Amino acid sequence: MASLKDRIQSRLEKLGKSARRASIDGGLNPDAIRNVLRDKSLSPRWNTLEGIARGLDWRVEALLGLASSRTTKEDGKSHYGLAPIVGHHNSMVTVDRASHEFRRGRPINIRDSSGASLLVVPSEMATDKVINWLVEMGVSDPAVAITHHRARTLKVRLYTDQIVLIPFKFWRNAEIAKTIADPRADLSNPLRGPYEAIRSATSEASIAAVQLAKIARLLPSVILVKCSQEVEQSFKDEGGYTILDSEIMSYEMDTAAALRQINAARVPLENAENTRILSFRSPDGGREHLAIVIGDPPIGLPVLARIHSECFTGDLIGSLKCDCGQQLRGAVSQIAQEGAGILLYLRQEGRGIGLTNKLRAYALQDQGFDTVEANERLGFESDERIFLPAARILKQLGYQTVRLMTNNPDKVEGLKSSGIDVVERVPHAFPSNDHNAFYLSVKKEKSGHLL
Numbered sequence: 001m002a003s004l005k006d007r008i009q010s011r012l013e014k015l016g017k018s019a020r021r022a023s024i025d026g027g028l029n030p031d032a033i034r035n036v037l038r039d040k041s042l043s044p045r046w047n048t049l050e051g052i053a054r055g056l057d058w059r060v061e062a063l064l065g066l067a068s069s070r071t072t073k074e075d076g077k078s079h080y081g082l083a084p085i086v087g088h089h090n091s092m093v094t095v096d097r098a099s100h101e102f103r104r105g106r107p108i109n110i111r112d113s114s115g116a117s118l119l120v121v122p123s124e125m126a127t128d129k130v131i132n133w134l135v136e137m138g139v140s141d142p143a144v145a146i147t148h149h150r151a152r153t154l155k156v157r158l159y160t161d162q163i164v165l166i167p168f169k170f171w172r173n174a175e176i177a178k179t180i181a182d183p184r185a186d187l188s189n190p191l192r193g194p195y196e197a198i199r200s201a202t203s204e205a206s207i208a209a210v211q212l213a214k215i216a217r218l219l220p221s222v223i224l225v226k227c228s229q230e231v232e233q234s235f236k237d238e239g240g241y242t243i244l245d246s247e248i249m250s251y252e253m254d255t256a257a258a259l260r261q262i263n264a265a266r267v268p269l270e271n272a273e274n275t276r277i278l279s280f281r282s283p284d285g286g287r288e289h290l291a292i293v294i295g296d297p298p299i300g301l302p303v304l305a306r307i308h309s310e311c312f313t314g315d316l317i318g319s320l321k322c323d324c325g326q327q328l329r330g331a332v333s334q335i336a337q338e339g340a341g342i343l344l345y346l347r348q349e350g351r352g353i354g355l356t357n358k359l360r361a362y363a364l365q366d367q368g369f370d371t372v373e374a375n376e377r378l379g380f381e382s383d384e385r386i387f388l389p390a391a392r393i394l395k396q397l398g399y400q401t402v403r404l405m406t407n408n409p410d411k412v413e414g415l416k417s418s419g420i421d422v423v424e425r426v427p428h429a430f431p432s433n434d435h436n437a438f439y440l441s442v443k444k445e446k447s448g449h450l451l
Contacts, residue, residue, distance in 0.1 A: 091247040092255055092284035098243045099216035105130070108212070109227070109235050112245040116203035117232045122213050123181035123221040126174040131223065137235075138225030141168035143198060144177050145210050146221045150379035153183060156195050162207050165198040165224075181221030183377040184360070187367055208245035215251060217354030220379040255282040256388035261396060262288065269294075271329075272336035280393055287347045291393050294332065295340030299398045302423045304341030306331040306405040307390045307415075309348040312355055320435035321362065330430060331405055342397070344390045351375070352384030370442040382447060387414030394420055407449045425450075 098108050105125030111117045119137055121130050123144060134142045143165040146154075151164040158164060170193070171177045179185055179192065209222045227235070236242055264278040272294045279288040297303040308331065314324030328343075335341035350358030357378060364374035372382040391414075394402065403424040404412060412422050429451050432440050443449040 090283065091244075092251060092258065092282060094243055095212070095215065095247050095251040096284040096286060098241055098248075099212060101241050102212060102216040102218060107134070107235075107240065108209075109232055109240055109242040110205045110209050110212070110245055110248070111232075111242065112204040112208070114203060116205045117227050117229070118203070118205045118209060118224045119227050119231075119235065120209040120212075120222050120224045122216065122218045123177050123223055124219045126177055126223050128174045131174055131177070134223065134225045135168075137227055137231050139228050139231075140226050142223050142225040143167055144171055144180050144221060144223055145202075145206055146180060147210060147379040149376040149381070150181070150183075150221065151197070153186065153377045154180065154193060154195055156193075156197050159197050159199040160202045163202055163210050165202060165206065166195050167198055170195050177223055181219045181379070182360075183364060186377065204245045204249075208248040212243075212248050214353075214380070214384065215248070217357060219357065219360075251284075252386055253388060255284050255286060256386060256392055258282045259289065259389060259392045259396070269332055271333045278397075280389075280396070289347055289389050289393060290345040291397060292332070292343040292345060293397070294335045294343070297340040297342060297399070302401040302403045302421075303394075303399045304335055304338055304405065304426065305394065305399075305402040306335070306341070306343045306428065307346065307387060307411050308343055309346050309351065309385060312349060313358075320433050321365075322436055322439060323430050323432070326430040327428060331428065334405065334428075342394070342399070344393055346385075346389055348385045351382070352386075353378070353380050365439075370446070371439055372442060372446045383410065385414075387411055388418045391415055391418030391420045407443075407451055409448055409450065 101108055102122050102125070105121065105127070107119050107121045107130065109117065110120055119134055121134070131142065145163050145165050146156075147163055148158055151158055156164055156166065166180060171180060179189070180195070206224060209224055210220050213222055214220050232242070259280045259282050262279045262281050264276055267275055267277045269275045269292075274295050276293045278291040278293065280291065281288045306327075308324075308328050311319075311322060311324035311328075313319035314322045314326075315328050318325055331343050335343065349355045350361070353361070353375065357380070360378055361371065361374035364377055365371065369377060375382050387410075394400075394415075400419075401421045401423055402415065403426050404415065404422045405426045405428040406412065407427065407429055412425055415422050427450070440449075440451055444451040
């Protein structure tokens with residue numbers, strides 16, 4: 001078997017001349033890399049491994065695989081110190097890292113229990129070079145996957161469950177694939193298509209691929225191609241990232257169920273000086289949800305609570321397009337006036353689609369679509385949020401019963417389905433303005449908000 005140093009040298013030789021020279025000049029010579037991987041005293045920091053992997057044009061997983069495939073020397077002892085890092089890998093971390101690979105436009109391999117194996121890239125990040133690579137790697141032509149909402153917008157017939165696949169012959173390059181995914185040009189180019197859909201059943205891996213795009217806060221559309229076992233193995237050998245469909249589909253519920261309190265601090269607020277903020281994080285390392293505890297709510301009695309989803313535009317810079325800032329500050333004041341309660345601040349920007357996609361929805365609203373229509377034209381549900389994180393935090397704080405400040409019946413049902421008893425819905429409405437009056441009316445008429 002080749003030594004670790006020899007295999008690192010082999011990888012360097014596969015790089016182009018300039019990339020190899022830059023890596024070596026940056027200290028990534030075989031001896032230095034080997035010494036990091038063999039560090040006996042302390043496992044190498046993750047960012048160190050990522051830096052090495054970038055220099056080798058590799059994924060960190062390939063680097064770990066390179067090291068773990070040779071764990072002993074003549075004395076029979078491990079010299080790579082990687083067990084603590086490998087041991088922390090789980091499905092939540094796998095999905096989180098896959099979503100970041102997606103955001104970089106890198107292909108992912110997704111497998112499901114039926115044996116389907118796909119190479120997938122997000123549509124909005126695709127390039128002609130990547131599409132040509134998919135054509136070369138696939139056992140069939142690639143297809144663009146979109147949700148039913150987006151398919152209805154494009155007048156594509158819905159033959160399959162949850163998603164629709166548009167064959168390669170209807171797009172053939174990255175620019176057209178992006179216009180299928182992105183509705184910005186819909187009105188300026190209304191005669192596109194017509195597009196036809198593949199009628200054969202879609203695989204669970206295909207559905208999971210679109211869900212991964214949502215988790216990555218990208219447009220819910222991917223370009224995918226079926227691949228052989230040989231191509232899949234080659235992809236993994238070259239450092240490609242592989243993930244199971246089941247890991248993706250359970251990710252949001254898994255991360256919510258695994259939330260743990262990280263810390264707490266006293267933070268006096270305007271109109272609520274007796275306030276503590278507690279942060280909660282899941283093992284995937286994602287952004288923290290917050291519990292803003294005002295006063296000292298007694299355990300065993302229904303606690304006055306508000307679930308507030310993050311809104312950068314409304315909460316922070318005073319956007320008039322929504323009522324989020326009013327709701328946030330109004331909740332703090334109302335809880336303080338009643339003496340005690342909890343405001344749960346969830347990282348679910350844009351009703352769960354992320355800030356960039358919310359801004360895309362705003363642009364569609366400027367074209368005349370309402371807030372529900374805009375989300376659906378993008379390919380999303382009108383509301384992508386889940387409320388298990390709120391229930392999980394309440395239970396950890398010792399509260400099973402709440403008086404919920406909300407106008408949204410979905411929040412009431414979301415908490416109830418997660419094991420929290422909602423004994424009262426406390427109205428939480430504020431006056432409209434010229435910019436959000438229509439938005440609020442749509443929430444009332446289409447989303448059932450009690451305004």
